Amino acid sequence: MSGIQESVIIRTVVRIIVPFIQLFALYVIMHGASGPGGGFQGGVIFGAAIILYAMIFGIGEGKKKMSDALDKILASTGLTIYAATGLICIVCGGMFLQYGAVPLIPDNPAEVSKYLIDLVEIGIGITVLAVMISLFFNVSPPESEPEEAEE
Numbered sequence: 001m002s003g004i005q006e007s008v009i010i011r012t013v014v015r016i017i018v019p020f021i022q023l024f025a026l027y028v029i030m031h032g033a034s035g036p037g038g039g040f041q042g043g044v045i046f047g048a049a050i051i052l053y054a055m056i057f058g059i060g061e062g063k064k065k066m067s068d069a070l071d072k073i074l075a076s077t078g079l080t081i082y083a084a085t086g087l088i089c090i091v092c093g094g095m096f097l098q099y100g101a102v103p104l105i106p107d108n109p110a111e112v113s114k115y116l117i118d119l120v121e122i123g124i125g126i127t128v129l130a131v132m133i134s135l136f137f138n139v140s141p142p143e144s145e146p147e148e149a150e151e
Contacts, residue, residue: 014056021049029125030118039121043128050129051136059140068137071130078126085120 025046032038054062086096094101097120099113 011056014052018049018053021052022046025049025125025129029121032121033114033117039124040128042121043125044132046125047129047132047136050133054136054140059137059142063137066133066137068134071134071137074126075130075134078123078128078130081123081126082120085116085123089116 025042027042028037028045029039029042032042050062050066053065089098089101090096092101092103097116099116100109102112102116104112104115
């Protein structure tokens with residue numbers, strides 16, 4: 001047995017629920033500054049949705065949804081978003097991630113902080129998602145070909 005869940009019910013439920021889990025993860029990421037959650041928690045939830053899919057449909061199918069190349073691109077993109085946001089603050093005369101130093105909306109630095117915090121949360125969420133999936137695929141045993149029945 002390959003370890004892949006063959007139940008039609010489980011496969012159908014997972015296929016239906018994974019997009020809702022991912023939508024909830026985006027909610028957690030975007031509302032992290034004003035409530036419980038944030039980039040790390042949302043990234044973990046998003047990664048868990050893809051890992052759930054891979055556990056039910058197989059590592060090969062999971063890698064079709066999230067290839068190694070895409071995983072590397074997402075990890076570096078998330079880190080770049082985080083670092084670039086901090087560097088913008090430095091360039092504008094503040095310290096790393098001192099959002100109030102960025103004069104995008106001169107009359108309302110709190111509004112600038114809100115948008116930059118959301119940007120940092122997105123970067124963290126993308127990075128955590130990519131690292132979680134990378135760790136899962138790296139420790140997962142390779143999928144074996146189904147053995148043919150001997151006659």
